[in-house]
Amino acid sequence: MRLDKPLPPGSTIGILGGGQLGRMLTLAAARLGIRCHIYAPEADSPAFQVAAAHTIAPYDDYEALAGFARSVELVTYEFENVPAETAAFLAARVPLAPDARALATAQDRVAEKTFLSGLGIAVAPFAAVDTVAELDAALSTIGRPAILKTRRFGYDGKGQTRIDRQKAAATALAEIDLAPAILEGLVSFDHEVSVIAARGWDGVVACYDVPLNRHENHILATSTVPSGLDPALESKAREIAAAILRALDYVGVMGIELFAGRFGLMVNELAPRVHNSGHWTLDACLVSQFEQHIRAVCGWPLGNPARHSDVVMTNLLGDGVQDWQRLAQEADVGLHLYGKSEARRGRKMGHFNRLSPRSGD
Amino acid sequence: MRLDKPLPPGSTIGILGGGQLGRMLTLAAARLGIRCHIYAPEADSPAFQVAAAHTIAPYDDYEALAGFARSVELVTYEFENVPAETAAFLAARVPLAPDARALATAQDRVAEKTFLSGLGIAVAPFAAVDTVAELDAALSTIGRPAILKTRRFGYDGKGQTRIDRQKAAATALAEIDLAPAILEGLVSFDHEVSVIAARGWDGVVACYDVPLNRHENHILATSTVPSGLDPALESKAREIAAAILRALDYVGVMGIELFAGRFGLMVNELAPRVHNSGHWTLDACLVSQFEQHIRAVCGWPLGNPARHSDVVMTNLLGDGVQDWQRLAQEADVGLHLYGKSEARRGRKMGHFNRLSPRSGD
Numbered sequence: 001m002r003l004d005k006p007l008p009p010g011s012t013i014g015i016l017g018g019g020q021l022g023r024m025l026t027l028a029a030a031r032l033g034i035r036c037h038i039y040a041p042e043a044d045s046p047a048f049q050v051a052a053a054h055t056i057a058p059y060d061d062y063e064a065l066a067g068f069a070r071s072v073e074l075v076t077y078e079f080e081n082v083p084a085e086t087a088a089f090l091a092a093r094v095p096l097a098p099d100a101r102a103l104a105t106a107q108d109r110v111a112e113k114t115f116l117s118g119l120g121i122a123v124a125p126f127a128a129v130d131t132v133a134e135l136d137a138a139l140s141t142i143g144r145p146a147i148l149k150t151r152r153f154g155y156d157g158k159g160q161t162r163i164d165r166q167k168a169a170a171t172a173l174a175e176i177d178l179a180p181a182i183l184e185g186l187v188s189f190d191h192e193v194s195v196i197a198a199r200g201w202d203g204v205v206a207c208y209d210v211p212l213n214r215h216e217n218h219i220l221a222t223s224t225v226p227s228g229l230d231p232a233l234e235s236k237a238r239e240i241a242a243a244i245l246r247a248l249d250y251v252g253v254m255g256i257e258l259f260a261g262r263f264g265l266m267v268n269e270l271a272p273r274v275h276n277s278g279h280w281t282l283d284a285c286l287v288s289q290f291e292q293h294i295r296a297v298c299g300w301p302l303g304n305p306a307r308h309s310d311v312v313m314t315n316l317l318g319d320g321v322q323d324w325q326r327l328a329q330e331a332d333v334g335l336h337l338y339g340k341s342e343a344r345r346g347r348k349m350g351h352f353n354r355l356s357p358r359s360g361d
Numbered sequence: 362m363r364l365d366k367p368l369p370p371g372s373t374i375g376i377l378g379g380g381q382l383g384r385m386l387t388l389a390a391a392r393l394g395i396r397c398h399i400y401a402p403e404a405d406s407p408a409f410q411v412a413a414a415h416t417i418a419p420y421d422d423y424e425a426l427a428g429f430a431r432s433v434e435l436v437t438y439e440f441e442n443v444p445a446e447t448a449a450f451l452a453a454r455v456p457l458a459p460d461a462r463a464l465a466t467a468q469d470r471v472a473e474k475t476f477l478s479g480l481g482i483a484v485a486p487f488a489a490v491d492t493v494a495e496l497d498a499a500l501s502t503i504g505r506p507a508i509l510k511t512r513r514f515g516y517d518g519k520g521q522t523r524i525d526r527q528k529a530a531a532t533a534l535a536e537i538d539l540a541p542a543i544l545e546g547l548v549s550f551d552h553e554v555s556v557i558a559a560r561g562w563d564g565v566v567a568c569y570d571v572p573l574n575r576h577e578n579h580i581l582a583t584s585t586v587p588s589g590l591d592p593a594l595e596s597k598a599r600e601i602a603a604a605i606l607r608a609l610d611y612v613g614v615m616g617i618e619l620f621a622g623r624f625g626l627m628v629n630e631l632a633p634r635v636h637n638s639g640h641w642t643l644d645a646c647l648v649s650q651f652e653q654h655i656r657a658v659c660g661w662p663l664g665n666p667a668r669h670s671d672v673v674m675t676n677l678l679g680d681g682v683q684d685w686q687r688l689a690q691e692a693d694v695g696l697h698l699y700g701k702s703e704a705r706r707g708r709k710m711g712h713f714n715r716l717s718p719r720s721g722d
Binding site for chain 1: 367369370371384387388391392393394396409410411412413644647648656661662664665667669670682685686689690692693694695696697698699700702711716718
């Protein structure tokens, strides 16, 4: 179902997933007078604390899903692993944005890379592999070192293993529990960047400035804007993003991770949702990526993505959140904490944005 | 009770009042990982939509108040007319900020002006009047035209009447229902400005830039920053604000309305809470007045009040909120809607902040 007219203030929308992204979406929606109903299986989901309503139920509880669909004007989500059956069930009842096709494309690394290649967008060399024979064949084409990843459900470095000169194909497959997989050639890149792009039901696209992203242990550590990249390359990155959103007839915000290097640009991964590398927009832009997503899915005009300040976003992982008092003292820091009770190692507990006056770029 | 140490993220605080100010306080608290429990008598209070918990009960329901006090680490409020008995009952159980003295001072126009005069701060000529004889005597001292106001519960021009040459004292007193009153001399001022000031438990004070305020029909229409006022006068206004907060041993954000004219500065009114003329801080500062209040009452370091942009805040009253779609299209506008279902005439439904790059002042 498509949305036939903009949802006025006072409407209630549904969000699948109750983590920090759902929480920040809910806070942004509240600013516009839009109420959120969060659907999540975990009883202590951080988004529940700020939402007008919530349902605690598994994603395959169709009775709960039906009640959820009846209580909202449309459904969106904070994570890409919404089961296809859940998406189809909801989409038959209310507008779902981004839609099932966006989910299907982003959930499967082979589908994603095939889609991107079909658009003429550069990606790492890749091959689908399910067996030792297929992996051996792929390794002889793609070469070593390479990365073996599960096709589905991988994030923050989980579900992947590096295959160097020594490692046998069988060992590598065992390391990812013999899951359906993709072999990707190791790309020697100079920088990781991303584009946070939005597209409305009317086809209008808006992209934020490109952040330079630094990862530690496969988890995003910082995003820096401006990125310092060649402006022509940044402009090219935004064009790639716009082409992807248009090809998917996408509605909402998408995070597109890219590698930059001697080869130019290569797309690494799509996230059909608001993205950690866009958290800087909360303090450096008039309209954050969260409000932009709400505007896009609700049929509102997209907001202005221009930044008014330069910014470095830093994630607070695990015990890093204990620094809150020191960070709250710093005059140039915007602090964001997610209301999670347990600071497990590596868990995203919050982030902070360090602002400086906008440079000329 | 005083707060003995900063409330860590994950704490729950209580807010009396569930209107737009309570709602924006709750959203700001969420950003810091602080949960809010809203206490308000109205079943459809806008703040309930975004709060972790709420209690619907009258302010004199002591059983409900006791339960509320048990569920929170401290109590603050969004409106100055919290009954003294309610404040005392809560303050005996949990820290209350701002405290009962701030409430008592701001609730009664005579107490407020007496307090200010005692600090050597200029106010309009005034006299307490309860009877026709007292009013006649006050009119002969203060002169006509003058304004007769109820001592308590007046806001947005309600509970006041102008006494010009013709009007009899008895008529004027009847117009305000013979309530205990104050007669104030009419001040011929050039500008209305305000200071949004914050003070922490540690005595640190921070003031935002001074907005120039324009009222229509006694309701705030716009706040403009920078104000265009002489910087020395702005600086003087901030000094007056700081003196007031210190004299009250105040904790939290206060809105202080002033007149500027040939006489210099004169304080018109104190609001012991976040203030409509500070709504521009939501988009033009890294830390809004709402977050500043949460930081102050929770014992956190105060945030940096510097603005990164120039801004004009405009209130959306009654049907004015129907403009949301046009306003959402404007690239320099930050839009804030309060989630109120009924757009009654003159009701504050939202506001918008129009930003421009920061000028040199």
